[in-house]
Amino acid sequence: MSDKSDNQRSWGRRKVVRALGALPLGIILASQLSWAAPATSTGQAVTDDTVTVGILHSLTGTMAISETGAQEAEKLAIKQINESGGILGRQIKIIQEDGASDWPTFAEKSRKLLVNDKVAAVFGCWTSASRKAALPVFEKENGLLYYPTFYEGLEQSKNVIYTGQEATQQILDGLNWVAKEKGAKTFYLIGSDYIWPRTSMKIARKHIENVLGGKVVGEEYKPLGDTQFGSVINKIRLKKPDVIYAAVVGGSNVAWFKQLKAAGINSKKQTLLTISVTEDEVLGIGGENLEGFYSIMKYFQSQDNPNNVAFVKAFKEMWGDDSVIGDVTQAAYLGPWLWKAAVEKAGTFDVDAVVKASEEGDIELTTAPEGYVKLHPNHHLWSKARVGMWKKDGQAEVVYTSELIEPDPFPEGYQ
Amino acid sequence: MSFVYEKLFGDKKGLIGFCILAALILVVFPVMLDSFRLNLVGKYLTYAFAAVSLVLLWGYGGTLSLGQGIFFGIGGYAMAMFLKLEASSPENTAIQSTPGIPDFMDWNQITELPLFWMPFHSFSFTLFAVLVVPTIFAYIIGAAMFKRRVGGVYFAIITQVVSVILTVLIVGQQGLTGGINGITDLRTLNGWDITSDSAKTLFYFINCFLLLAVIIASRFILTSKFGRILLAMRDKEDRVRFSGYDVANFKIFIFCFAAMISAIGGAMFTLQVGFMSPSFVGIVPSIEMVIFAAIGGRMSLIGAVYGTLLINFGKTAFSESFPELWLFLMGGLFIAVVMFFPNGLAGLWEDYGHHLTKRLDFIKNLFSKSKSAADAIELKGSKS
Numbered sequence: 191m192s193d194k195s196d197n198q199r200s201w202g203r204r205k206v207v208r209a210l211g212a213l214p215l216g217i218i219l220a221s222q223l224s225w226a227a228p229a230t231s232t233g234q235a236v237t238d239d240t241v242t243v244g245i246l247h248s249l250t251g252t253m254a255i256s257e258t259g260a261q262e263a264e265k266l267a268i269k270q271i272n273e274s275g276g277i278l279g280r281q282i283k284i285i286q287e288d289g290a291s292d293w294p295t296f297a298e299k300s301r302k303l304l305v306n307d308k309v310a311a312v313f314g315c316w317t318s319a320s321r322k323a324a325l326p327v328f329e330k331e332n333g334l335l336y337y338p339t340f341y342e343g344l345e346q347s348k349n350v351i352y353t354g355q356e357a358t359q360q361i362l363d364g365l366n367w368v369a370k371e372k373g374a375k376t377f378y379l380i381g382s383d384y385i386w387p388r389t390s391m392k393i394a395r396k397h398i399e400n401v402l403g404g405k406v407v408g409e410e411y412k413p414l415g416d417t418q419f420g421s422v423i424n425k426i427r428l429k430k431p432d433v434i435y436a437a438v439v440g441g442s443n444v445a446w447f448k449q450l451k452a453a454g455i456n457s458k459k460q461t462l463l464t465i466s467v468t469e470d471e472v473l474g475i476g477g478e479n480l481e482g483f484y485s486i487m488k489y490f491q492s493q494d495n496p497n498n499v500a501f502v503k504a505f506k507e508m509w510g511d512d513s514v515i516g517d518v519t520q521a522a523y524l525g526p527w528l529w530k531a532a533v534e535k536a537g538t539f540d541v542d543a544v545v546k547a548s549e550e551g552d553i554e555l556t557t558a559p560e561g562y563v564k565l566h567p568n569h570h571l572w573s574k575a576r577v578g579m580w581k582k583d584g585q586a587e588v589v590y591t592s593e594l595i596e597p598d599p600f601p602e603g604y605q
Numbered sequence: 606m607s608f609v610y611e612k613l614f615g616d617k618k619g620l621i622g623f624c625i626l627a628a629l630i631l632v633v634f635p636v637m638l639d640s641f642r643l644n645l646v647g648k649y650l651t652y653a654f655a656a657v658s659l660v661l662l663w664g665y666g667g668t669l670s671l672g673q674g675i676f677f678g679i680g681g682y683a684m685a686m687f688l689k690l691e692a693s694s695p696e697n698t699a700i701q702s703t704p705g706i707p708d709f710m711d712w713n714q715i716t717e718l719p720l721f722w723m724p725f726h727s728f729s730f731t732l733f734a735v736l737v738v739p740t741i742f743a744y745i746i747g748a749a750m751f752k753r754r755v756g757g758v759y760f761a762i763i764t765q766v767v768s769v770i771l772t773v774l775i776v777g778q779q780g781l782t783g784g785i786n787g788i789t790d791l792r793t794l795n796g797w798d799i800t801s802d803s804a805k806t807l808f809y810f811i812n813c814f815l816l817l818a819v820i821i822a823s824r825f826i827l828t829s830k831f832g833r834i835l836l837a838m839r840d841k842e843d844r845v846r847f848s849g850y851d852v853a854n855f856k857i858f859i860f861c862f863a864a865m866i867s868a869i870g871g872a873m874f875t876l877q878v879g880f881m882s883p884s885f886v887g888i889v890p891s892i893e894m895v896i897f898a899a900i901g902g903r904m905s906l907i908g909a910v911y912g913t914l915l916i917n918f919g920k921t922a923f924s925e926s927f928p929e930l931w932l933f934l935m936g937g938l939f940i941a942v943v944m945f946f947p948n949g950l951a952g953l954w955e956d957y958g959h960h961l962t963k964r965l966d967f968i969k970n971l972f973s974k975s976k977s978a979a980d981a982i983e984l985k986g987s988k989s
Contacts, residue, residue: 249928249929250931250932286928287924287925287928288924288928288929288931290924292884293786293787293882293884294878294880294882294884294885297878297879297880298645298648298921301641301644302641302925305640305641306639306642318786319785319786319787319882322786322787322789322790322880323786323787323789323880323882325789325790326789326790326791326792326800326879326880330800342712344708344712383776383777383779383784384776384779384784384785384786385709385712385779385784385785385786388712388713388779389712392714413773413776413777414776414785600700
């Protein structure tokens, strides 16, 4: 292009415009070049005064609405850790990647964070599918993942710390509570059709039939994203169960609860217990559609303890007064703190040493917003289950709190 | 030699383009990129199989398929089933209620390996299935559609519907297919660790050679008499029919061939990425494959590869640098390419390629003939 004289006549507007069009290509090429640069050191991305971690959640796509809270909480925790002096005298630097609600992308970005950026830990994933996609990468590259979502269990990887509840922690105490408080004998199970609801329902059914001596009068699964619950609602009317036990996820929830209400099924006539609705979902469903129904979680924003009051205040200061905090958001907040405790105990960022320190069963957080948690050698947390009753304003009133429950990802007799 | 030139590469220009591509993926990338990035490029290149198949089907055949993900997925799943069975040996799965079956079956209370999984214990059957199952499936769809003279937008919609049906089927039958999680945690191939860097590098080269072979085979089809009939059908289908050709059979053939190519890509994808999930079967990936072909230039086999690479490089680079804005940048990239290079990247080469050769001539003149620059310009001006 230097020898303009060569074909000056033809350098009209079209060509300039075309050259502009080539700009994005240039940007891409330039960024490709930077790929070739070798990583800064052979080990992890740890210098004398910084340590780098990764955050890997969906910022785009259908899961973004759910995962935003989690990554906000992780950033808040990291900010607070940095303000209190960092970890082993080092400030934490964050590299954020977008999983884009696409499971293969989670695997690709995990590999990028571990191999290219050599991060010391990753806080991320939300759905089981994204975790399952990323897991082989973490095991192969010996990374460390803090996974915040309540999930189906049946997994215990050396390279993952699970900061949410596994299925039995969430389910069993809630069922006991509803059987005792409401005298429930018959249950209708409904969930979205994928691994987490199916496993959860399997555990629930065994517990209802074998322990509570109750009866499951119906079990139904709807495809993810389905919005037609008419036939299920008709069956429920026919069977008249004491309790509807629900694990409907994502956007389907909105249709499910609105159609229930439209069919005249409300909390005055029917007990409904769900294991898939947190404050985040209620934002979409609307508190008035849920009023009086129950959720079992380990955390509710309305919990009244000094840890939680401080956490909610700090969260709203950082992310705005409108933000709500759900169960997973709180569990995500625990991740960096648990990592800090394990690293300080191990005295190094080395993954093997941090995992070993975590597995000794004495890492605890007395400052957790949910109250108190302790890390079990099986990589899951000791935590309490809580039943919350939803109110019109989208907050829940905690009506039951269990004792600390031991995590049991491979429950005997429930498989 | 003329056979090689004309039948396999098109012409001299085609040969040059082919050599540049081969040099790029076989030499430049492996030298420039570390193993992680090379593996990423390997993943992108598996999508290029589908893009190349769309050049045949859509660019030359005039039949837009919005369901190439179906065949990519079938190929990928076939390979994943074999690898999963190997990973689910009774020793590896001792913790399950039923050892020896894939973990997701155990979670779904399945106690026996389903019949259709049985043959996938054999590697040779798997390779056979990767090639043949999608072809048969394409034959069924193709015969049902083309024999009834369903084409154009209706065909596109039907392929899209089939891809949705297949996704729903896979997600719904999670005990048999792994559901929305897909088939994950694949580690070895006949005992050989496929997650190691050396295995990934080897797969990258196998992938490249297969892709180049597919391009040559496609070029052979396009330069043959069949290719001309294909073009004729695209431009005036009735005229070809009235000339006595059975249009439907030609369309079925190219659809089956395109399906087979896509399936090879799918199988290579599973090998390199280590899992397969329904997110490669549905509408979105299928449309993305069309975008790859469109960006590359839908009349250019080699352009399709560049289109795939550009879009995926862009995706990765933008989302790494601007995780919150990258979708907008991708949108901008699409708009820019479509607005300014309506014929795709291949069109860019067509438009500017000769400038490059001219400039080379110009420089040659400058040096070899020691003429003044002004003379040279005049000389070139008179040439063109």
